[in-house]
Amino acid sequence: MNIHPTTAGLLLAGILFVLGLISVLIRRNIIFMLLSVEIMLNAAGLAFVVAASHWGQPDGQVMFMFILAMAAAEVSVGLALILQLYHQLRTLDSDEASRMKG
Amino acid sequence: MLPALIPAIPFFSACILMLWWKRINHTAVTVIACGSIALSSLVALIVAATVAGHDRLPLVQHVWQWLQVPGFTAGIDFRMDALSVVFTLVITIVGLLIHVYATGYMQEDEDYGRFFACMNLFVGSMLVLVMADNLLLLYLGWEGVGLCSYLLIGFWYKDPANGYAARKAFIVTRVGDTAMAIALFMLYQYTGTLNIPEILQQVGGLWTRGDGVITLIALLLLGGAVGKSAQLPLQTWLPDAMAGPTPVSALIHAATMVTAGVYLIARMHSVFELAPAAQTTTAVIGAATLVIAGFSALVQTDIKRVLAYSTISQIGYMFLALGCGAWSAAIFHFVTHAFFKALLFMGAGAVIVALHHEQDMFKMGGLRKLLPGVFWVFLIGSASLTAIPFVTAGFYSKDQIIWLSWSAAGGHTGYWLAGLLGALLTGMYTFRMVFLVFYGEVKTKVHRIPGSVMMMPLYILAFLSTVAGFIELPHTLGHVTLFSNWLQPVLPAVEILHESLAMEWLSQLISAVLALGGIWLAWCWVIQKPRGMTEFLSMPGQLWLQGFWRRGWDMDALYDALMVKPFVYLSDINSKDLIDKIYTGLAQLMEWCHNMMARTQSGVLRWYIMGVVLGAVAVLSVLIWRLYEV
Numbered sequence: 001m002n003i004h005p006t007t008a009g010l011l012l013a014g015i016l017f018v019l020g021l022i023s024v025l026i027r028r029n030i031i032f033m034l035l036s037v038e039i040m041l042n043a044a045g046l047a048f049v050v051a052a053s054h055w056g057q058p059d060g061q062v063m064f065m066f067i068l069a070m071a072a073a074e075v076s077v078g079l080a081l082i083l084q085l086y087h088q089l090r091t092l093d094s095d096e097a098s099r100m101k102g
Numbered sequence: 103m104l105p106a107l108i109p110a111i112p113f114f115s116a117c118i119l120m121l122w123w124k125r126i127n128h129t130a131v132t133v134i135a136c137g138s139i140a141l142s143s144l145v146a147l148i149v150a151a152t153v154a155g156h157d158r159l160p161l162v163q164h165v166w167q168w169l170q171v172p173g174f175t176a177g178i179d180f181r182m183d184a185l186s187v188v189f190t191l192v193i194t195i196v197g198l199l200i201h202v203y204a205t206g207y208m209q210e211d212e213d214y215g216r217f218f219a220c221m222n223l224f225v226g227s228m229l230v231l232v233m234a235d236n237l238l239l240l241y242l243g244w245e246g247v248g249l250c251s252y253l254l255i256g257f258w259y260k261d262p263a264n265g266y267a268a269r270k271a272f273i274v275t276r277v278g279d280t281a282m283a284i285a286l287f288m289l290y291q292y293t294g295t296l297n298i299p300e301i302l303q304q305v306g307g308l309w310t311r312g313d314g315v316i317t318l319i320a321l322l323l324l325g326g327a328v329g330k331s332a333q334l335p336l337q338t339w340l341p342d343a344m345a346g347p348t349p350v351s352a353l354i355h356a357a358t359m360v361t362a363g364v365y366l367i368a369r370m371h372s373v374f375e376l377a378p379a380a381q382t383t384t385a386v387i388g389a390a391t392l393v394i395a396g397f398s399a400l401v402q403t404d405i406k407r408v409l410a411y412s413t414i415s416q417i418g419y420m421f422l423a424l425g426c427g428a429w430s431a432a433i434f435h436f437v438t439h440a441f442f443k444a445l446l447f448m449g450a451g452a453v454i455v456a457l458h459h460e461q462d463m464f465k466m467g468g469l470r471k472l473l474p475g476v477f478w479v480f481l482i483g484s485a486s487l488t489a490i491p492f493v494t495a496g497f498y499s500k501d502q503i504i505w506l507s508w509s510a511a512g513g514h515t516g517y518w519l520a521g522l523l524g525a526l527l528t529g530m531y532t533f534r535m536v537f538l539v540f541y542g543e544v545k546t547k548v549h550r551i552p553g554s555v556m557m558m559p560l561y562i563l564a565f566l567s568t569v570a571g572f573i574e575l576p577h578t579l580g581h582v583t584l585f586s587n588w589l590q591p592v593l594p595a596v597e598i599l600h601e602s603l604a605m606e607w608l609s610q611l612i613s614a615v616l617a618l619g620g621i622w623l624a625w626c627w628v629i630q631k632p633r634g635m636t637e638f639l640s641m642p643g644q645l646w647l648q649g650f651w652r653r654g655w656d657m658d659a660l661y662d663a664l665m666v667k668p669f670v671y672l673s674d675i676n677s678k679d680l681i682d683k684i685y686t687g688l689a690q691l692m693e694w695c696h697n698m699m700a701r702t703q704s705g706v707l708r709w710y711i712m713g714v715v716l717g718a719v720a721v722l723s724v725l726i727w728r729l730y731e732v
Contacts, residue, residue, distance in 0.1 A: 024711055033707075098705030 009050035016043035030085065030094045034078050041071045104149050105163045105180040108190060109233060111142040112226035116219050123215025135218035136201045139225060143194035150187045158184050158591050162235060169238070176296060179235035185592040188433060189232040189365055192440045196357040197225045199559035203448050204349035206556035207455060211347075217257060221353065224250035228358040232365055237286050237296040240366075244282070244330070247359050248275050254354075255346040267345035274339040278329015282366075285322035288315070302372040311376050320373050320380030323366060324387075331363030331417050334391040338657050340414055341398075344406040348451030351406060355413040356444035361436050364420045368429050371593060375427070381512055385425020389507075389520035392418030394655055396527030400534070401652045404461045405450045408535050411654075412487065413443060415524060419503050422521065426513045428506040429593035430586040434574055435503055437585075438495040442486035442567035448560055449480035453539060455556075458549040463535060468544035475557055477540050479564040484536050486567040488529045488621065491614040492579075495571030500525070502576060505609045511597035518609070525613045529620020530627075537628040578606050 003011075020040035027033050045064040052060025082092070089096055115138030123131060153161055160183035169176045182190070201221060208217050227246030234240035256268030290296055292315065293304045309316040327333070332340035340360065344351055354360060367374060367384065374381050392415045399411035416439050423432035454461055456473055470477045486496035504525065508518035574585040586595065626635050638644075650656060702713070 021715060025708055025715070028708075030707075094707045097707070101703060101705040 006050055006054045009053075010047060013043045013047035013050065016040075016046065028093050028095055030082055030092050030097075033094060034075070034082070037078075038071060038075070041067055041074075104145055104152070105161055105182050105233060106165045106178075107145045108142050108149065108194070109180075109226045109229035111138045111145070112222045112229065114138065116222035116226060119215055119219035119222065123219055126215070128214060131215045131218055132205045135222055136198065136205060138222060139194060139198045139201050142225070142229070143191070143198050146187075146190045146194045149182050150191055153182055153184070153187050158588070160184075160591075173294070174290070174296075176236050176238040178239060179297075180233040181235035181298070182233065183592050184589050185365075185368060185433065186232045188437065188589070189361075190229060192437055193225060193228050193232065193357045196440050196444050196563075197353065199562055200349050200352050200357070200444060200448065203352075203451070203556050203559040204347075206553055207349050207448075207451055208347060213257070217254075217347065220250055220253045220257070221349070224254065224353060224358055228362070231362055234298075236298060237289065237301070240298070240369075241283070241286060244326075244362060244366075245279065247330070247362060248272060248279065251275075251343070251354060251359055254350040255343045257346050257350065261345075264345040267339075267342040271339040271343045274336055275329045278326045278336055281322045281329070282326025285319050285326065288319050288322070298369065302370070305372050305376055309376055312378055313376065316373060317377040317379050320370075320377035321383065323370055323373065324380055324384055327363030327366045327421075328387060329363070330366075331360045331421070332414050333363065333417060333421055334387050334394065335657065337391060337395065337414050338654060338661065341407050341410045341654060344404070344410055348406065348447060348454060351410070352444045352447035352451070355409070355447060356440040360413060360417055361420075361440070364417065364424065364432055364436055367421075367424045368433060368593060371424075371429055374424070375594075378512075381425050381427065383425070385422050385507075385512065385514070385517055388418045388421025388423070388425055389517050390418075391415065392422065392524040393520050393527070396524050396531065397651045398654050399531040400527060401648045402531075403464055403652075405453065405463050405466070405535060405539065406447075406461055408463070408531060409443070409446055409450060412446075412528070412531065413439075415528065416443070416487070419500060419521065419524065422507055422517055423503040426507050426510040426517065426596070428503065428510050428512075428596040430589040431499070431502045431506050431596065433589060433593070434585050435499040438486065438499040438567065438570050441563050441570055442483045442494075442496055445479060445483035445560060445563035445567055446487065448556070448563070449476055449483060452476045452552040452556055452560070453480075455552060456548050456550055457546045460546055463538040465545055466539045467542040467546075468540070469548075470540040472544065472548045473551070476552065476560070479557075479560040480540070481536065482564040483567055484532045488532045488617050489525060489613070490617065491610070493568065495567050495569065497614075498571035498574055498576070501610050501613055502574070504613050505576065505606055506596055506598070508609065509598050509600040509602075509605070511599050513599070522613055522616055526616040526620045526623075529617040530624045531620075533621045533624035534628055537624055541629055576606060576610070577603060578610060 017040050020036045020038075020043060023036040024033050024040070027036060045067045048060040048063045048067070050060075052058060052063075085097055086092060115134050118134055119131060126134075149161060153159070160181055162182075163180045165178040165180065167175065167177050201218070204217070204221065208214055211217060224247065227243050227250055229243070231240055231243030231247060234243060252268045252272040255271050256265045258264050259268075286296065289301055292308055293301050295301060295304075305316065329336045343354060346354075374384070395411045395414035395418060399408050399415060402408045402411060416435070420432040420435050420439075423429075423435065453466065453469060453473065453476060456469075456476070457466060460466065482494075486494040488494075489497040489500045491497050504518065504521040507513050507521050508515060573582065575582040626632055627639075653659070702709075
């Protein structure tokens, strides 16, 4: 079986993304949800890198840098929120934090 | 600048009084209110002299441009011609006398200033109506008169009945006004202008005699006139309009408001001449109204209601004359009627004040000795209303109408008979009133003798209602035609078919005999009470008939059954408002949607993510599908 490296890379990225997505949806622990979001971000970044190498263009790698920076920022804000949440509710269950009902 | 001053002065003083009547004292109000009308009548006299001096050529004054759009202009333009001079003089002079009288009558009223503000406004609006050069400005005055009648009839607004009467007057006349507005639209559509002289000039070229459109326009104009002048079938508001103070009644009946319809028809005479059907309708309405109102006046108990029905009846004579094409006869009767009806109303007001606001004639009596001054002027007014031959103005004007209703081109024996029956009824109801009030035994103590402020205008009017007739004498009695000559440039002379001195003598003789016979009947009925009369009055069905007449031929009940009841019934059915249901439903749907959307905001993070994912999948699916399908 002979799979083109680009296709393989994109498949891997897709699988990773879907895995991340599913775990965001099914996990209730908010730290795991944050981790899953990171996985999805990395999957997207991988797709960018693969695409960049496919077309021989550096843009994808630049985009990956952006994603990394954004992910770092997101994690810092997200962890701060999680800490606050834990302070307030004494739990990490995201379903418990449903006070912002419409 | 002169003609414009005539309505401007009363308007100005009305403004001053409206703004400051609470701050200025009693005397200042009197001076401003009466002074303005006096000034206005002075200007009117000067203008009348000018018009007379210029060989009765109309004096036109453009004050300013009111409306200007492509194809239509309307200005504040005043036009003083022979017809409007007559009306202006009557309005200002009779209006002045009524104002002077009212300063005595309303002396103790706490809303003295408000009263005179409305009165001045009333006179101003009426002046605009008669002086307007275009129909739009005329309509402004027309509606202004309607507004003032509402304000003044409901002057003592604390009594709900007065407010009801005011609303009734306003709404019933509005029915006619709607017809008139439609007539104006149609006139504009066909002639492209609302300028009165231009319209009168154009109609002859646009339509032939009897054309459907011009007939419709004339009938719609007649509808407006019928509403304002309280003619059949819109006469029901006038008897109730007696709720206002007596000087208001005098003003409405003598100088303003109810004569507006007569003026309108006379002003638009060219339109009516082209529509014989409308002219016949006018005459028939006039003849029917004068008889019906005469019967109603016969059985009233309230002195002011007798006079109200009498006005309806006398305006009926004017409409009859207009319908026969005897334009100047109608205007002549308007002038004499203004004098003697103002006199009668103010005389009645003097009686009412003297008896501490007693209006029931059956509680009066014997006032001849207690109020001799009022008695004499009231008698002169009544004589003029009854048309006592030779000495009263009413005789000359009314007999001219009765004679012309038979002899003119538009005349008919039926009209003549109705006029004669009206003459009999007038004599009866007028002197029934005189005998009830001034003869017999004294029943009520006299509370206040009217002062000279109230009596002076009465003396002047008594003088005028005697001598005003001598400016127009019939063929049989010297044939003086000063009045119709004066109106000649504006109103065409009446076309006489049967010119016969003998017939004219006969007609005058019959109507004089009938008028005197009416007085004799009233004497028998009220004072002498002979057996035949008492037996006649105890005939079966007679009480019912009296009640029927007293209620104004049950026109109110008819309208109640025809209009008011069905309307109330329909509004009851529709009390939940069918149309509103649609909008309520729409609002409810929106509310439901809102609730559903609010439900999705569960606060559970994972559901939000689910939503985002499903949305993204949907968008991507559509994108991919479009990419590969197309």
